[in-house]
Amino acid sequence: MSADPAGVLTGSHYIDGNHAACEGALAAGCRFAAGYPITPSTEVVERIASRMPYMGGVFIQMEDELAASIALQGAVWAGKKALTVTSGPGFSLMMEHIGLAAMTETPCVFVDVQRGGPSTGLPTQPGQADMMQARWGSHGDYEIIALSPDSPQECFDLAIESFNLAEQWRVPVLLMMDEVVGHMTERVVIPEAKDIQVTERRFTKKSPQDFKLFEPASDMVPDMAKAGDGYKILVTGLTHDERGYPIMNQHIQEQLVHRLVNKIRLNANQITRCEEVDIEDAEVIVVAYGITSRVARRSITIAREQGVKVGLLRLIVCWPFPEQRIRELASKVKAFVVPEINYGQMVLEVQRVAAGKAPAILVGHGGGEVHEPEVIAAAIIKAAKG
Numbered sequence: 001m002s003a004d005p006a007g008v009l010t011g012s013h014y015i016d017g018n019h020a021a022c023e024g025a026l027a028a029g030c031r032f033a034a035g036y037p038i039t040p041s042t043e044v045v046e047r048i049a050s051r052m053p054y055m056g057g058v059f060i061q062m063e064d065e066l067a068a069s070i071a072l073q074g075a076v077w078a079g080k081k082a083l084t085v086t087s088g089p090g091f092s093l094m095m096e097h098i099g100l101a102a103m104t105e106t107p108c109v110f111v112d113v114q115r116g117g118p119s120t121g122l123p124t125q126p127g128q129a130d131m132m133q134a135r136w137g138s139h140g141d142y143e144i145i146a147l148s149p150d151s152p153q154e155c156f157d158l159a160i161e162s163f164n165l166a167e168q169w170r171v172p173v174l175l176m177m178d179e180v181v182g183h184m185t186e187r188v189v190i191p192e193a194k195d196i197q198v199t200e201r202r203f204t205k206k207s208p209q210d211f212k213l214f215e216p217a218s219d220m221v222p223d224m225a226k227a228g229d230g231y232k233i234l235v236t237g238l239t240h241d242e243r244g245y246p247i248m249n250q251h252i253q254e255q256l257v258h259r260l261v262n263k264i265r266l267n268a269n270q271i272t273r274c275e276e277v278d279i280e281d282a283e284v285i286v287v288a289y290g291i292t293s294r295v296a297r298r299s300i301t302i303a304r305e306q307g308v309k310v311g312l313l314r315l316i317v318c319w320p321f322p323e324q325r326i327r328e329l330a331s332k333v334k335a336f337v338v339p340e341i342n343y344g345q346m347v348l349e350v351q352r353v354a355a356g357k358a359p360a361i362l363v364g365h366g367g368g369e370v371h372e373p374e375v376i377a378a379a380i381i382k383a384a385k386g
Contacts, residue, residue, distance in 0.1 A: 003027050003160075003196035006055040013188045017155040017181045018043035020188045021111055022051065024159025025083050027190065029198050030109070031057035032075035032082040034068040036090060039123040040179040041113035044085040065090035069097035073106045077235060079226040081163055081201075085111035087179075088121060091130055092137070098172050099138030100237045102260060105214065105222065107166035107201065109159070111175045113182040114290075116341075116367025126179035127367035128290055129342035134174045135319050141257050143264035145271060146174040146319040148289040152186045158316070164199035165271065169263060170221050176318060178341065180291040180370060208232065214256075215242040220263035268320040275314040278304075282311030283334045284383045287326075287350055287360075289315040291370055292339050299339075299376035308384045310337075318346065323353045330354040335383035339363040339376045359383075 007026035015023075022044050025033070033052065035045040045059070052059045058075075062068040065086050072082035086094060091112045101108055114130045116122030134146045145165050149155045159175060166173040204211050204223035208230045214222050222242075225231035234244035239256055241247045264271065275293075278300065279285065288296045293314040303310045313329070315322065326349075330336075335358050338347035343364040350360040363379045365371050 001198060001200055003193040003198050004029060005193040008190060008193040008196060010190050010192045013190065014185060015152060015188050016043065016183050016185045017149065017152040017177060018113065018183065019047050020152040020155040021159045021175065021177065022047040023188070023190060024156040025109065025163065026051060026055065027156075027193070027196050028160040028163035029081045030083050030163060031055065032072060032080040033057070033059045033084065034062050034071035034082075035059070035085050036062050036065050036068050038065075038087045038090045040115055040182050041085045041087040041111065043182070044111060044113070065093040066097070069094040069110070070100075072108050073097065073101055073104070076106050076108050077227050077233060081167075083109045083111065085113070087113045088115045088117050088123065089119065091133065095133070095137040098144065099140060099142060101172035102138070102142035102144060103140075103237050104235045105170040105260070106172065107170050109162045109166055109173050109175060111177065114176065114178045122368050124179070125368045126291065126370060127341050128178055128292065129345065129367065131176065131318060131342070131345045134176055141261055143261050144172050144174055144319060145169065145264065145317065146176050148176045148315060148318050149181055150290055150293050150314065151181065152184060152188045155181065156188050156190065160196060160198065164197075167199040167201050168221070169267070169271075170224070171264065176290070178290045204231075212242040213244045214240060216259060220259050264320055269324055271317060272320055272322040272325075273316040274322050274325060275316060276311065277314070278311040279313065279329070280311075281309050284308065284310040284380050285313050285329055285333050285336050286310065286376070286380065287313045287315065287336050287338045287346070289318055289346065292341060295371050295373055296339055296376055298373035299380060302373060302377035303380040303384070306381060308381055310380050310384070315346070321349045321353065326350060326353040330357040333358050334386060336360040337363060337376065337379050337383055339365070339371050341365045341367050341370065
């Protein structure tokens, strides 16, 4: 269905990625947000706090990130689309509640504007070292979806897509931005509301007597109910049956967790999304995401000017990982070059999936600034020579 015009600031704007992500969330129908200011994500909550009252929504500045990451889940079960946003240490504090959202199949969006770390690290400077934490940071077996924009326009577009994916699959979706994209100011075009497609929550049509809160439909995703509408809503992080009742045995654990994992893994090919540039004749492929992919484009131009056949595979959806495409390319190319503003995270996935058919060469960076294009270009040229 089309977006609610109340949340859509149609027009051409010159705004940064943080503000664009806020506008994307509002266009997607987000009407509750909770957050605790932390650099470099603060502009998202500042804009949400100023815009939300004009469309009947609520923003609460919580006492910390723990409170923010649980408040939005309460709002979801009250019927709202909800978001929280953070950076660095705040993202670490939210890990337990990302696991809770996965276990309770609570559709919500976490925005992480990454900075250099570990610990307090570089609060005002870029990093991309939260990527594995996004996938594996909470405990137990679970699956999430994570997207990585490379421009303010994509911060807007992918914020909408994050909410749509969260509603479709009933999972927490992570919008993995970085400081440069968050603070980069560019033209952002916001369409008219009628041209923005949003996925509405799949509320049950069953009567309260016939409804089970965690009974999966044919796509493995249960319908939802809203507090106050007469349904029994028992939401717990404990292993639970289709009614939501805690059941402590191996059979229910296997049944529940297997479904939580498989609803994403078995549908990974329809969730993953990449941009491909000059892949057709490539002997070397650069795998990049976020701001690093924009630097890599210049590196590819430098390498091509020297006769190297090189292409770009940009990860738009990072989790689930595009295993099938990497596997196909691994049998055709000499090597992958993986620049990241960390010392080796997504490169490990490239190596795993390539399975020895082509090496994955890390061009790591500790954070604080982006790569020099010449550094990535040198790695491309070296990889092409074998």
